[in-house]
Amino acid sequence: MTWTWTISGTTALATAVVLALACSWAVAAGTRRRARRLVTAFGAPDGEGQLRAAAERRGALAPVVAAALRRLDAERLVALHARQAHETDVRLGVDLSRRNQELIEAQLARIDELERDEQDPDRLDELFELDRLAARMRRNSESLLVLAGVEPRRWDGVVPVPDVLQQAAAEGEHLDRVRIDVRNDLVVTASAALDVTHLLAEVFDVAGSTSPDGPILVTARVVDVGCVVSVRFGGDAGAALSDHPTGFAVIDRLAGRHRLAIDVFPDPGGTGVEVRALLPSGVIERRSAGRSGFEPVEWDRVPVAAGAGGSPG
Protein backbone atom coordinates (compact mmCIF):
# COMPACT_ATOMS: atom_id res chain seq x y z
CA MET A 1 0.00 0.00 0.00
CA THR A 2 2.75 2.46 -0.91
CA TRP A 3 0.30 5.06 -2.17
CA THR A 4 -0.59 6.01 1.37
CA TRP A 5 2.84 7.62 1.70
CA THR A 6 2.46 9.72 -1.39
CA ILE A 7 -0.69 11.62 -0.56
CA SER A 8 -1.44 14.37 1.87
CA GLY A 9 -3.28 13.96 5.16
CA THR A 10 -6.37 15.68 3.86
CA THR A 11 -6.52 13.53 0.78
CA ALA A 12 -5.85 10.46 2.88
CA LEU A 13 -8.92 11.25 4.94
CA ALA A 14 -11.02 11.59 1.81
CA THR A 15 -9.56 8.37 0.52
CA ALA A 16 -10.53 6.58 3.70
CA VAL A 17 -14.10 7.81 3.31
CA VAL A 18 -14.24 6.53 -0.25
CA LEU A 19 -12.72 3.21 0.74
CA ALA A 20 -15.02 2.63 3.71
CA LEU A 21 -18.16 3.57 1.85
CA ALA A 22 -17.14 1.64 -1.23
CA CYS A 23 -16.45 -1.51 0.77
CA SER A 24 -19.75 -1.46 2.60
CA TRP A 25 -21.95 -0.38 -0.29
CA ALA A 26 -20.51 -1.98 -3.33
CA VAL A 27 -21.55 -5.56 -3.63
CA ALA A 28 -20.53 -6.36 -7.14
CA ALA A 29 -16.92 -7.32 -7.74
CA GLY A 30 -16.79 -4.92 -10.67
CA THR A 31 -17.82 -2.06 -8.45
CA ARG A 32 -15.16 -3.00 -5.92
CA ARG A 33 -12.54 -2.96 -8.67
CA ARG A 34 -13.70 0.46 -9.80
CA ALA A 35 -13.56 1.64 -6.19
CA ARG A 36 -10.02 0.35 -5.87
CA ARG A 37 -9.02 2.17 -9.07
CA LEU A 38 -10.52 5.40 -7.76
CA VAL A 39 -8.71 5.07 -4.47
CA THR A 40 -5.44 4.48 -6.30
CA ALA A 41 -6.19 7.53 -8.42
CA PHE A 42 -5.79 9.75 -5.32
CA GLY A 43 -2.09 9.10 -5.37
CA ALA A 44 -1.71 9.98 -9.05
CA PRO A 45 -0.74 13.54 -10.08
CA ASP A 46 -4.12 14.08 -11.77
CA GLY A 47 -5.95 11.88 -9.24
CA GLU A 48 -8.33 14.58 -8.13
CA GLY A 49 -9.29 15.31 -11.74
CA GLN A 50 -10.08 11.62 -12.29
CA LEU A 51 -12.23 11.55 -9.18
CA ARG A 52 -14.11 14.70 -10.16
CA ALA A 53 -14.75 13.11 -13.56
CA ALA A 54 -15.95 9.93 -11.82
CA ALA A 55 -18.34 11.96 -9.68
CA GLU A 56 -19.90 13.35 -12.85
CA ARG A 57 -20.54 9.89 -14.29
CA ARG A 58 -23.56 7.83 -13.43
CA GLY A 59 -22.93 4.74 -11.41
CA ALA A 60 -23.02 3.22 -7.96
CA LEU A 61 -19.89 5.03 -6.83
CA ALA A 62 -20.69 8.52 -8.15
CA PRO A 63 -22.57 9.78 -5.04
CA VAL A 64 -19.88 8.36 -2.75
CA VAL A 65 -17.09 10.04 -4.66
CA ALA A 66 -19.07 13.28 -4.84
CA ALA A 67 -19.58 13.20 -1.05
CA ALA A 68 -15.87 12.63 -0.46
CA LEU A 69 -14.99 15.48 -2.78
CA ARG A 70 -17.42 17.80 -1.01
CA ARG A 71 -15.77 16.92 2.25
CA LEU A 72 -12.35 17.59 0.73
CA ASP A 73 -13.52 21.01 -0.50
CA ALA A 74 -14.93 21.83 2.93
CA GLU A 75 -11.63 20.91 4.57
CA ARG A 76 -9.75 23.11 2.16
CA LEU A 77 -12.03 26.03 2.93
CA VAL A 78 -11.49 25.56 6.66
CA ALA A 79 -7.72 25.37 6.11
CA LEU A 80 -7.81 28.54 4.01
CA HIS A 81 -9.72 30.42 6.71
CA ALA A 82 -7.30 29.16 9.35
CA ARG A 83 -4.35 30.33 7.25
CA GLN A 84 -5.91 33.75 6.75
CA ALA A 85 -6.60 34.04 10.48
CA HIS A 86 -3.01 33.00 11.22
CA GLU A 87 -1.67 35.62 8.82
CA THR A 88 -3.79 38.26 10.53
CA ASP A 89 -2.45 37.15 13.92
CA VAL A 90 1.13 37.39 12.63
CA ARG A 91 0.49 40.89 11.26
CA LEU A 92 -0.94 42.00 14.61
CA GLY A 93 2.00 40.43 16.44
CA VAL A 94 4.47 42.23 14.18
CA ASP A 95 2.63 45.50 14.65
CA LEU A 96 2.68 45.18 18.45
CA SER A 97 6.35 44.19 18.45
CA ARG A 98 7.19 47.24 16.35
CA ARG A 99 5.37 49.48 18.82
CA ASN A 100 7.21 47.79 21.68
CA GLN A 101 10.49 48.39 19.89
CA GLU A 102 9.78 52.11 19.53
CA LEU A 103 9.04 52.37 23.25
CA ILE A 104 12.16 50.45 24.19
CA GLU A 105 14.32 52.61 21.90
CA ALA A 106 12.85 55.71 23.56
CA GLN A 107 13.56 54.17 26.95
CA LEU A 108 17.18 53.42 25.99
CA ALA A 109 17.63 56.98 24.71
CA ARG A 110 16.44 58.31 28.08
CA ILE A 111 18.71 55.89 29.97
CA ASP A 112 21.62 57.10 27.79
CA GLU A 113 20.97 60.69 28.82
CA LEU A 114 20.87 59.79 32.51
CA GLU A 115 24.00 57.63 32.30
CA ARG A 116 26.06 60.17 30.38
CA ASP A 117 26.90 62.51 33.25
CA GLU A 118 26.21 60.25 36.20
CA GLN A 119 29.18 60.34 38.53
CA ASP A 120 27.69 58.50 41.49
CA PRO A 121 28.61 54.81 41.18
CA ASP A 122 25.50 53.62 43.03
CA ARG A 123 23.12 55.53 40.80
CA LEU A 124 25.07 54.45 37.71
CA ASP A 125 24.73 50.86 38.91
CA GLU A 126 20.96 51.26 39.11
CA LEU A 127 20.87 52.78 35.64
CA PHE A 128 22.89 49.83 34.36
CA GLU A 129 20.24 47.50 35.78
CA LEU A 130 17.54 49.36 33.84
CA ASP A 131 19.78 49.36 30.78
CA ARG A 132 20.26 45.59 30.93
CA LEU A 133 16.56 44.95 31.35
CA ALA A 134 15.74 47.23 28.42
CA ALA A 135 18.37 45.51 26.25
CA ARG A 136 16.82 42.12 27.04
CA MET A 137 13.30 43.39 26.41
CA ARG A 138 14.43 44.69 23.05
CA ARG A 139 15.87 41.31 22.13
CA ASN A 140 12.67 39.49 23.14
CA SER A 141 10.65 41.87 21.05
CA GLU A 142 13.02 41.37 18.13
CA SER A 143 12.82 37.59 18.51
CA LEU A 144 9.11 37.82 17.77
CA LEU A 145 9.85 39.79 14.63
CA VAL A 146 12.53 37.30 13.57
CA LEU A 147 10.13 34.38 13.99
CA ALA A 148 7.54 36.29 11.95
CA GLY A 149 10.11 36.62 9.17
CA VAL A 150 10.60 40.36 9.58
CA GLU A 151 13.90 42.24 9.85
CA PRO A 152 13.84 43.91 13.29
CA ARG A 153 16.31 46.81 12.95
CA ARG A 154 18.95 48.16 10.61
CA TRP A 155 22.49 49.20 11.37
CA ASP A 156 24.73 51.30 9.16
CA GLY A 157 28.42 50.53 9.11
CA VAL A 158 30.47 47.47 9.89
CA VAL A 159 30.98 46.35 13.51
CA PRO A 160 34.19 44.75 14.88
CA VAL A 161 33.73 41.09 15.83
CA PRO A 162 34.82 41.75 19.46
CA ASP A 163 32.14 44.46 19.73
CA VAL A 164 29.50 42.08 18.36
CA LEU A 165 30.49 39.50 20.98
CA GLN A 166 30.53 42.05 23.80
CA GLN A 167 27.08 43.37 22.88
CA ALA A 168 25.74 39.82 22.49
CA ALA A 169 26.93 39.07 26.02
CA ALA A 170 25.30 42.31 27.20
CA GLU A 171 21.95 41.34 25.69
CA GLY A 172 22.05 37.93 27.35
CA GLU A 173 21.17 37.02 30.89
CA HIS A 174 24.65 35.92 31.94
CA LEU A 175 26.97 38.83 31.17
CA ASP A 176 29.13 38.22 34.23
CA ARG A 177 29.89 34.62 33.16
CA VAL A 178 30.78 35.26 29.53
CA ARG A 179 34.58 35.30 29.01
CA ILE A 180 35.47 36.65 25.59
CA ASP A 181 38.98 35.89 24.39
CA VAL A 182 38.82 37.22 20.86
CA ARG A 183 41.33 39.64 19.42
CA ASN A 184 41.08 40.04 15.70
CA ASP A 185 40.66 42.68 13.07
CA LEU A 186 37.54 41.18 11.56
CA VAL A 187 34.34 43.15 11.24
CA VAL A 188 30.80 41.95 10.65
CA THR A 189 29.07 43.58 7.67
CA ALA A 190 26.41 46.19 8.39
CA SER A 191 23.56 44.06 7.08
CA ALA A 192 24.45 41.13 9.36
CA ALA A 193 25.76 42.89 12.50
CA LEU A 194 22.49 43.01 14.45
CA ASP A 195 21.36 39.53 13.46
CA VAL A 196 24.71 37.94 14.33
CA THR A 197 24.64 39.75 17.69
CA HIS A 198 21.11 38.52 18.34
CA LEU A 199 22.04 34.96 17.38
CA LEU A 200 25.06 34.91 19.69
CA ALA A 201 23.00 36.39 22.54
CA GLU A 202 20.59 33.47 22.12
CA VAL A 203 23.54 31.05 22.18
CA PHE A 204 24.85 32.68 25.37
CA ASP A 205 21.41 32.28 26.99
CA VAL A 206 21.31 28.60 26.02
CA ALA A 207 24.82 28.23 27.46
CA GLY A 208 23.92 30.02 30.70
CA SER A 209 20.82 27.97 31.38
CA THR A 210 22.38 24.64 30.33
CA SER A 211 25.30 25.24 32.67
CA PRO A 212 23.87 26.79 35.85
CA ASP A 213 27.29 28.05 36.94
CA GLY A 214 30.78 28.18 35.54
CA PRO A 215 32.15 30.31 32.75
CA ILE A 216 30.95 30.60 29.17
CA LEU A 217 34.15 30.68 27.12
CA VAL A 218 34.18 32.44 23.77
CA THR A 219 36.98 32.14 21.23
CA ALA A 220 37.23 32.72 17.49
CA ARG A 221 39.52 31.61 14.71
CA VAL A 222 39.84 32.33 11.04
CA VAL A 223 39.35 29.35 8.73
CA ASP A 224 39.34 28.89 4.98
CA VAL A 225 35.71 29.88 4.52
CA GLY A 226 35.17 32.48 7.24
CA CYS A 227 35.44 32.83 10.99
CA VAL A 228 34.39 30.23 13.52
CA VAL A 229 33.11 31.56 16.84
CA SER A 230 33.27 28.87 19.49
CA VAL A 231 31.20 29.00 22.70
CA ARG A 232 32.05 26.41 25.37
CA PHE A 233 30.17 25.71 28.57
CA GLY A 234 29.36 22.93 31.02
CA GLY A 235 26.39 20.57 30.72
CA ASP A 236 24.92 18.15 28.23
CA ALA A 237 24.70 18.85 24.50
CA GLY A 238 21.44 16.92 24.11
CA ALA A 239 19.80 18.87 26.92
CA ALA A 240 21.11 22.15 25.49
CA LEU A 241 19.28 21.37 22.25
CA SER A 242 16.07 19.88 23.64
CA ASP A 243 15.51 22.36 26.48
CA HIS A 244 15.63 25.50 24.33
CA PRO A 245 13.18 25.12 21.43
CA THR A 246 12.42 28.84 21.26
CA GLY A 247 16.04 29.90 21.43
CA PHE A 248 17.03 27.48 18.70
CA ALA A 249 14.05 28.48 16.55
CA VAL A 250 15.36 32.07 16.61
CA ILE A 251 18.94 30.89 16.07
CA ASP A 252 17.79 28.79 13.12
CA ARG A 253 15.98 31.69 11.44
CA LEU A 254 18.85 34.13 11.94
CA ALA A 255 21.44 31.60 10.76
CA GLY A 256 19.38 30.85 7.66
CA ARG A 257 19.10 34.53 6.83
CA HIS A 258 22.89 34.95 6.62
CA ARG A 259 23.94 31.38 5.76
CA LEU A 260 25.65 30.84 9.09
CA ALA A 261 26.34 27.24 10.05
CA ILE A 262 25.59 26.39 13.68
CA ASP A 263 26.81 23.14 15.24
CA VAL A 264 26.17 21.88 18.76
CA PHE A 265 28.16 18.96 20.11
CA PRO A 266 29.85 17.59 23.22
CA ASP A 267 32.98 19.62 23.95
CA PRO A 268 35.89 17.57 22.58
CA GLY A 269 38.11 19.01 25.31
CA GLY A 270 36.26 17.38 28.18
CA THR A 271 32.86 17.48 29.83
CA GLY A 272 30.57 20.11 28.46
CA VAL A 273 29.15 21.50 25.28
CA GLU A 274 30.57 23.44 22.38
CA VAL A 275 28.47 25.55 20.05
CA ARG A 276 30.27 26.61 16.89
CA ALA A 277 28.98 29.37 14.66
CA LEU A 278 30.65 29.67 11.28
CA LEU A 279 30.38 33.24 10.03
CA PRO A 280 30.91 32.84 6.29
CA SER A 281 33.19 35.15 4.31
CA GLY A 282 30.16 37.08 2.98
CA VAL A 283 29.29 38.19 6.50
CA ILE A 284 32.74 39.38 7.63
CA GLU A 285 35.57 41.53 6.32
CA ARG A 286 39.01 42.38 7.62
CA ARG A 287 40.07 45.93 8.43
CA SER A 288 42.62 47.08 5.90
CA ALA A 289 46.00 48.36 7.04
CA GLY A 290 45.48 51.64 5.21
CA ARG A 291 42.95 54.34 5.84
CA SER A 292 40.71 53.32 3.00
CA GLY A 293 38.48 51.23 5.22
CA PHE A 294 37.93 47.56 4.73
CA GLU A 295 38.94 44.88 2.34
CA PRO A 296 37.99 41.26 1.75
CA VAL A 297 39.74 38.86 4.08
CA GLU A 298 42.64 36.82 2.84
CA TRP A 299 41.46 33.66 4.50
CA ASP A 300 43.87 31.45 6.35
CA ARG A 301 44.33 28.01 4.84
CA VAL A 302 42.79 26.24 7.78
CA PRO A 303 39.84 23.99 7.05
CA VAL A 304 36.78 24.23 9.30
CA ALA A 305 37.20 20.65 10.49
CA ALA A 306 40.65 21.32 11.94
CA GLY A 307 39.23 21.48 15.47
CA ALA A 308 38.71 24.20 18.05
CA GLY A 309 41.23 26.62 19.41
CA GLY A 310 44.20 27.87 17.44
CA SER A 311 45.24 31.40 16.80
CA PRO A 312 42.75 34.17 16.25
CA GLY A 313 42.87 36.13 13.03
Add this chain to the structure above:
Amino acid sequence: MTTAAQERPFVRPFALTGGRVTTSTPLPLEALVRTTSTGTRVAPAVTPVLRALLDLAADHVGVVEVAARLAVPIGVCRVLIADLLDEGLVVVAPPASAIGDAGADQVLLERVLDGVRRL
Protein backbone atom coordinates in the same frame (compact mmCIF):
# COMPACT_ATOMS: atom_id res chain seq x y z
CA MET B 1 23.57 57.60 10.93
CA THR B 2 20.16 57.08 9.41
CA THR B 3 18.27 55.93 12.46
CA ALA B 4 17.84 57.32 15.95
CA ALA B 5 19.30 54.16 17.41
CA GLN B 6 22.44 54.67 15.34
CA GLU B 7 23.37 57.78 17.30
CA ARG B 8 24.39 55.45 20.08
CA PRO B 9 27.50 53.24 20.04
CA PHE B 10 26.88 49.62 19.05
CA VAL B 11 27.88 48.27 22.45
CA ARG B 12 25.74 49.30 25.43
CA PRO B 13 27.83 51.19 28.05
CA PHE B 14 27.36 48.62 30.83
CA ALA B 15 28.82 45.94 28.57
CA LEU B 16 32.07 47.87 28.15
CA THR B 17 32.89 47.41 31.84
CA GLY B 18 31.03 44.14 32.34
CA GLY B 19 28.64 46.10 34.54
CA ARG B 20 31.34 47.44 36.89
CA VAL B 21 30.90 51.00 38.15
CA THR B 22 33.67 51.45 40.72
CA THR B 23 37.39 51.97 40.27
CA SER B 24 40.25 50.73 42.41
CA THR B 25 41.96 54.10 42.10
CA PRO B 26 40.13 57.40 42.55
CA LEU B 27 40.19 59.29 39.29
CA PRO B 28 39.30 63.00 39.41
CA LEU B 29 37.59 64.42 36.36
CA GLU B 30 40.30 66.98 35.82
CA ALA B 31 43.02 64.32 35.71
CA LEU B 32 44.94 64.01 32.46
CA VAL B 33 45.52 60.65 30.84
CA ARG B 34 48.45 59.66 28.64
CA THR B 35 49.19 56.35 26.97
CA THR B 36 52.46 54.68 27.97
CA SER B 37 54.85 53.06 25.50
CA THR B 38 53.53 49.67 26.63
CA GLY B 39 50.01 50.95 25.93
CA THR B 40 50.99 51.99 22.42
CA ARG B 41 52.54 48.59 21.81
CA VAL B 42 49.55 46.52 22.97
CA ALA B 43 46.90 48.84 21.48
CA PRO B 44 46.22 46.62 18.44
CA ALA B 45 45.42 43.66 20.71
CA VAL B 46 42.83 45.22 23.01
CA THR B 47 39.10 45.65 22.46
CA PRO B 48 38.02 48.36 19.99
CA VAL B 49 36.93 50.86 22.66
CA LEU B 50 40.19 50.51 24.62
CA ARG B 51 42.18 50.81 21.43
CA ALA B 52 40.34 54.05 20.63
CA LEU B 53 41.06 55.27 24.17
CA LEU B 54 44.78 54.48 23.90
CA ASP B 55 44.92 56.25 20.52
CA LEU B 56 43.13 59.26 21.95
CA ALA B 57 45.49 59.50 24.92
CA ALA B 58 48.65 59.57 22.80
CA ASP B 59 48.85 63.16 24.07
CA HIS B 60 47.56 64.25 27.47
CA VAL B 61 43.78 64.28 27.40
CA GLY B 62 41.16 64.89 30.07
CA VAL B 63 38.72 62.29 31.34
CA VAL B 64 35.73 64.36 30.25
CA GLU B 65 37.06 64.72 26.74
CA VAL B 66 37.79 61.00 26.48
CA ALA B 67 34.19 60.27 27.53
CA ALA B 68 32.82 62.74 24.99
CA ARG B 69 35.01 61.51 22.12
CA LEU B 70 34.25 57.85 22.78
CA ALA B 71 30.56 58.62 23.40
CA VAL B 72 30.59 56.68 26.68
CA PRO B 73 29.28 57.82 30.07
CA ILE B 74 31.75 59.53 32.39
CA GLY B 75 31.39 56.72 34.93
CA VAL B 76 32.21 54.08 32.33
CA CYS B 77 35.14 56.10 31.04
CA ARG B 78 36.57 56.26 34.56
CA VAL B 79 36.41 52.48 34.94
CA LEU B 80 38.07 51.92 31.55
CA ILE B 81 40.89 54.36 32.35
CA ALA B 82 41.38 52.84 35.82
CA ASP B 83 41.66 49.39 34.22
CA LEU B 84 44.31 50.65 31.80
CA LEU B 85 46.09 52.37 34.69
CA ASP B 86 46.22 49.09 36.63
CA GLU B 87 47.71 47.37 33.59
CA GLY B 88 50.30 50.11 33.15
CA LEU B 89 48.96 51.04 29.72
CA VAL B 90 48.25 54.66 30.68
CA VAL B 91 49.51 57.10 33.28
CA VAL B 92 47.36 59.69 34.96
CA ALA B 93 48.68 63.11 35.90
CA PRO B 94 46.98 65.78 37.95
CA PRO B 95 46.32 68.84 35.77
CA ALA B 96 48.84 71.02 37.69
CA SER B 97 51.72 69.07 36.19
CA ALA B 98 50.49 69.77 32.71
CA ILE B 99 49.83 73.49 32.89
CA GLY B 100 50.01 74.94 29.45
CA ASP B 101 48.75 71.74 27.90
CA ALA B 102 45.81 72.42 25.63
CA GLY B 103 43.80 69.67 27.30
CA ALA B 104 44.10 71.19 30.76
CA ASP B 105 42.19 74.37 29.95
CA GLN B 106 39.30 72.45 28.56
CA VAL B 107 39.15 70.14 31.54
CA LEU B 108 39.27 73.08 33.92
CA LEU B 109 36.46 74.80 32.02
CA GLU B 110 34.39 71.62 32.07
CA ARG B 111 34.93 71.40 35.81
CA VAL B 112 33.89 75.02 36.30
CA LEU B 113 30.85 74.51 34.12
CA ASP B 114 29.94 71.47 36.15
CA GLY B 115 30.20 73.48 39.36
CA VAL B 116 28.07 76.28 37.95
CA ARG B 117 25.37 73.84 36.95
CA ARG B 118 25.14 72.56 40.49
CA LEU B 119 24.49 76.03 41.96
